[in-house]
Amino acid sequence: MLQFTFIESDAALADACAQMSKYPIIGVDLEADSMHSFKEKICLIQIATNDEAFLVDPFTIDNFSPFVDVLENPDIIKVFHGADFDVRSLDREMGARINNLFDTEIACRFLNVRERGLAALLKDHFDVHVDKKFQKQDWSKRPLKSDMVAYSVGDVAYLIALHGILVKRLAAIGRLHWAAEEFEAQARVRYENNHAPPFFRKIKGAGKLDNRSLAVLENLLTLRMDLAEKKDVPLFKIMSNQSLLAMATGRPRSLDEIKENKMLSPRQVQMFGHLCRQAIDRGMALPHKDLPAYPKTVMPRKTPEVMARITALKKMREKKSESLGMEPGFLINNATITALAQEKPVTHADLDAMGVLRNWQKEALGDTILKTL
Incomplete structure (x- = not known):
């Protein structure tokens, strides 16, 4: 050693x-x-x-x-x-x-x-x-x-x-x-505080919920945050994201319903069940005007032409991945492929102006991307 x-x-x-x-x-x-x-x-x-x-x-x-x-x-x-x-x-x-x-x-x-x-x-x-x-x-x-x-x-x-x-x-x-x-x-990456409200923005799947379910979820997430801080344990050791999502969408009206649908383990029901029910009730009682809304990102419509370009770029990625010996998602991810398909750059100057590719990606793929598009 x-x-x-x-x-x-x-x-x-x-x-x-x-x-x-x-x-x-x-x-x-x-x-x-x-x-x-x-x-x-x-x-x-x-x-x-x-x-x-x-x-x-x-x-x-x-x-x-x-x-x-x-x-x-x-x-x-x-x-x-x-x-x-x-x-x-x-x-x-x-x-x-x-x-x-x-x-x-x-x-x-x-x-x-x-x-x-x-x-x-x-x-x-x-x-x-x-x-x-x-x-x-x-x-x-x-x-x-x-x-x-x-x-x-x-x-x-x-x-x-x-x-x-x-x-x-x-x-x-x-x-x-x-x-x-x-x-x-x-x-250059920097620390991001995950303990800042609204908490539902950090939960995968929350974007698909209606506003009332989001209100219930936010109350449950706030409860979990408070419990975790008091016990000084990670969030997952209190309740999982899946459990909170299940209660936010199912909105159980009793502890028996939570148990029957296996939203929480028997031990969790005993420890946190009543608190969860109170959090659900608070979310259900919130006035309609105060309901939270998940931030929506307006994405350009994917026309048939754009979809065809996405398909072509993904096929190109597979071939280049094999020839370069690099994993496809690391070589170029799906979000970048979609942006390229929508923008359809014609020249290397166009690629530079988009700012979505690293220099090494332009060196490895630039000519092939333009030819594919």
């Missing part, structure tokens, strides 16, 4: 950041408690150089500015795996902006690697076996167990070596600059 140092004070963090700033590349990973707490938080920060690892306990640190300076230093490559959650978490808690990010998961997408989980990559390239049980551990608890510490070090110990392997493979097929553009886009 890579030698590591626990960082539990501002002074120790400043010293560690001064050391790692001397290196051109570091590996970074985070552990959080999203499976265990209402408001997820970073519980451990792992950083690795070629020579050692640093495990930073954020619960004992007040001043993260030395670490933020490292993240924002454009001369240091920061290697993450599946960086989306990490980037959003670092933005939420430190306001950090990551420069010179390299995401090994994204790199694998450009290399047609189907098994892209870090555990699979470590096994394939380094014959290292990772126990996935640690992904569900409660990292907020202290002290950390020795096997959790070993796992956390292992998560970053091979990132720099993996970066070297993937860079060579990307460069060999001329896609390193493609990946770099996607890394930059990943570094």
Whole structure:
């Protein structure tokens, strides 16, 4: 195992950041408690150089500015795996902006690697076996167990070596600059607060509900939010989205009806049934003028000509996906295909003006898209 140092004070963090700033590349990973707490938080920060690892306990640190300076230093490559959650978490808690990010998961997408989980990559390239049980551990608890510490070090110990392997493979097929553009886009994502009303906007399927059902759903979602916050547990540990949607559409008038239709488990009925019934009644009693409405996006009508272009572009995508060795949805998604079919650009300048394609996508597909249209 890579030698590591626990960082539990501002002074120790400043010293560690001064050391790692001397290196051109570091590996970074985070552990959080999203499976265990209402408001997820970073519980451990792992950083690795070629020579050692640093495990930073954020619960004992007040001043993260030395670490933020490292993240924002454009001369240091920061290697993450599946960086989306990490980037959003670092933005939420430190306001950090990551420069010179390299995401090994994204790199694998450009290399047609189907098994892209870090555990699979470590096994394939380094014959290292990772126990996935640690992904569900409660990292907020202290002290950390020795096997959790070993796992956390292992998560970053091979990132720099993996970066070297993937860079060579990307460069060999001329896609390193493609990946770099996607890394930059990943570094720009920002944290979005999912705990802000109206809550129904975050629920898949809510857009199909009538206004009265939306009112009931919003009351149920507010109830779940309050319960989760009081118990300090994730929303899914109170009631599932499916359960709330079932009650919002079925509008049960009794606990027996909730039970019979299996909208909640018997235990949930016992714990939350009466509160759910009250929430449903409040939604049913809301005056018509106060009923919520789901924001409607006016989409251009898909004429037969547009539909034909969509079909042609999807067929083109399948062929290019096979020839390039890239998954179709990553190569170009359905929303972009629809936009292209509706706009029907004729020239490369038209494609540029639309702003729906990355530069690497225009390089890979631009001529073929225009020819297909």
